[in-house]
Amino acid sequence: MHPADIRDVTVAVRVSNHATTVEACLDSLLTQSIGKNRLEVVAIDDGSSDHGPALLAKIASAHPDLIKAGRQPIGVRPAAARNMALSQVSGRYVIFLEGSDRLHADALERLVDMADAQEADVVAGQPESLAGTSEPAALYRRSRVSMSLYDSRAYWSLSANKLFRTDLLRRNALEFPLDAPAGADEMAFTAAAYVAADNIAVVADAPCLILDPVRTPALSPVERIGLADYMMRWAASLRPAGPQRDYLLARHLELDLGPATGASLIGIRSRDERERTCWAARDVLNAHLTHGSIALLPKPLAVRLALLSAGRFSEMAHMIAYETDKDRTPPRKTVENGRVFTTLPFFRDAEVGLPDELFEITDRMTVSQQLTRVQWTDSILGLDGFAFFEQLSTRDRATEVVLREPDSGDEHRFSVTARRDEKLLNTKGKPRAMGRYSARVNLRQTTSGWPVAPGVWDIYLAVSFEGVTKEVRLGRERSENVDLTSRAPVRIAPSPTSAQHELVATLFCSETGHLGVEVAERRPLPKGNNSSPEEPTW
Numbered sequence: 001m002h003p004a005d006i007r008d009v010t011v012a013v014r015v016s017n018h019a020t021t022v023e024a025c026l027d028s029l030l031t032q033s034i035g036k037n038r039l040e041v042v043a044i045d046d047g048s049s050d051h052g053p054a055l056l057a058k059i060a061s062a063h064p065d066l067i068k069a070g071r072q073p074i075g076v077r078p079a080a081a082r083n084m085a086l087s088q089v090s091g092r093y094v095i096f097l098e099g100s101d102r103l104h105a106d107a108l109e110r111l112v113d114m115a116d117a118q119e120a121d122v123v124a125g126q127p128e129s130l131a132g133t134s135e136p137a138a139l140y141r142r143s144r145v146s147m148s149l150y151d152s153r154a155y156w157s158l159s160a161n162k163l164f165r166t167d168l169l170r171r172n173a174l175e176f177p178l179d180a181p182a183g184a185d186e187m188a189f190t191a192a193a194y195v196a197a198d199n200i201a202v203v204a205d206a207p208c209l210i211l212d213p214v215r216t217p218a219l220s221p222v223e224r225i226g227l228a229d230y231m232m233r234w235a236a237s238l239r240p241a242g243p244q245r246d247y248l249l250a251r252h253l254e255l256d257l258g259p260a261t262g263a264s265l266i267g268i269r270s271r272d273e274r275e276r277t278c279w280a281a282r283d284v285l286n287a288h289l290t291h292g293s294i295a296l297l298p299k300p301l302a303v304r305l306a307l308l309s310a311g312r313f314s315e316m317a318h319m320i321a322y323e324t325d326k327d328r329t330p331p332r333k334t335v336e337n338g339r340v341f342t343t344l345p346f347f348r349d350a351e352v353g354l355p356d357e358l359f360e361i362t363d364r365m366t367v368s369q370q371l372t373r374v375q376w377t378d379s380i381l382g383l384d385g386f387a388f389f390e391q392l393s394t395r396d397r398a399t400e401v402v403l404r405e406p407d408s409g410d411e412h413r414f415s416v417t418a419r420r421d422e423k424l425l426n427t428k429g430k431p432r433a434m435g436r437y438s439a440r441v442n443l444r445q446t447t448s449g450w451p452v453a454p455g456v457w458d459i460y461l462a463v464s465f466e467g468v469t470k471e472v473r474l475g476r477e478r479s480e481n482v483d484l485t486s487r488a489p490v491r492i493a494p495s496p497t498s499a500q501h502e503l504v505a506t507l508f509c510s511e512t513g514h515l516g517v518e519v520a521e522r523r524p525l526p527k528g529n530n531s532s533p534e535e536p537t538w
Contacts, residue, residue, distance in 0.1 A: 125208030246292030475515030
């Protein structure tokens with residue numbers, strides 16, 4: 001193929017009984033700002049019974065240099081049509097659409113620009129609306145130039161309407177599996193592409209896609225169980241046992257097996273059919289469940305699946321009723337020895353015997369914090385702000401400021417003074433009155449009796465209430481009046497090792513927005529030039 005024949009992007013469209021929408025779909029492609037010379041469309045009809053094929057042929061004949069049209073026999077799987085389109089792709093990138101989907105006018109240009117600029121193998125474009133789709137809102141809160149599959153919600157979006165690097169697909173021989181149950185071929189293909197990708201990016205500055213809200217057919221509990229089994233076996237084939245596989249399995253437990261064993265299961269009228277479905281789900285669960293995957297699930301779902309795994313179907317039904325009760329009282333927290341548990345049904349029920357770890361949320365505790373003032377007074381660094389756990393009260397305070405040298409691990413701790421603020425609330429409107437603090441960090445004299453030694457020190461806040469402690473970095477979350485622009489060094493103490501030298505401290509803000517302080521040793525500056533401003537406020 002001559003280089004001039006290589007297009008930037010191919011749009012693969014599956015046309016199946018979309019006669020009323022395919023024209024709008026193709027029109028949205030023909031008017032793309034990326035330009036027709038950079039675009040290719042491969043439209044495959046997989047056995048429409050309406051007048052869609054005739055309409056497709058008519059549109060394709062009007063644009064022979066842009067649109068390739070093909071047809072598969074009636075009754076073939078969608079995967080076969082997608083694979084047929086994939087075999088004809090000549091673009092550097094490819095995106096898969098349904099004939100009922102559309103693109104915004106500049107979508108392909110923005111997606112390709114992101115992929116080229118960031119060398120991304122997969123780029124997810126923000127849908128115009130998430131209503132009726134399975135797309136996770138968290139994935140599209142902002143554009144991201146680089147994202148790890150295993151610490152993001154990317155894997156929770158397994159539709160194929162992403163921009164894929166064609167070379168990635170060819171190198172890894174990726175196709176849509178023909179043996180997949182309904183709805184799973186897209187998921188399996190996208191999952192494999194994600195795992196193979198070196199970089200995943202997101203374009204969320206403006207919507208890219210207008211998706212058909214019913215593109216994913218409704219599945220019965222039995223069909224969902226089959227899909228969950230297939231996808232968990234598929235995930236196990238992609239990654240060896242360990243945390244990464246657990247992360248993939250957690251998605252299928254939450255979004256595939258979870259709905260199959262929830263309210264829809266209770267909706268099955270026949271008791272015998274409901275029990276057969278429970279046993280089928282239990283077999284699938286016990287074939288794939290790992291300690292690492294269940295630990296990643298929302299706690300009510302984790303409890304429900306643990307009951308299912310144990311064959312406790314009656315208790316599982318009670319748990320489903322609890323989850324679907326919109327008027328239920330939020331579960332209280334139990335705090336013991338620095339660990340936090342959510343007291344969901346069956347917590348420490350001796351007869352049921354579920355382990356405490358299933359209810360533990362210590363690692364999920366979230367801190368709301370903001371730095372509101374930074375000020376030097378001689379050698380003392382003053383820090384004011386607020387910090388509290390969203391999930392706990394502000395009783396039994398033991399919060400500290402921590403200076404830590406990252407290479408050696410050396411640290412110094414400084415207590416803080418709590419400041420009452422009756423207006424301080426968490427995100428749910430609950431009071432956190434003692435969540436404000438003031439700290440006086442004396443760099444001249446630590447608990448060892450010596451000044452802070454030369455080095456670069458990161459500044460943390462060890463947030464501690466009710467015996468639960470979590471460290472957060474200071475600086476990135478700050479009020480508008482806190483200016484962390486670099487300032488001149490501040491003298492903090494004579495050098496403890498040389499009478500001819502002094503120690504000075506310089507506050508700085510890292511590239512990620514975190515606050516740190518560099519302590520250095522130097523000869524004193526001539527009088528009149530020594531920079532020790534009086535109480536400069538940052």
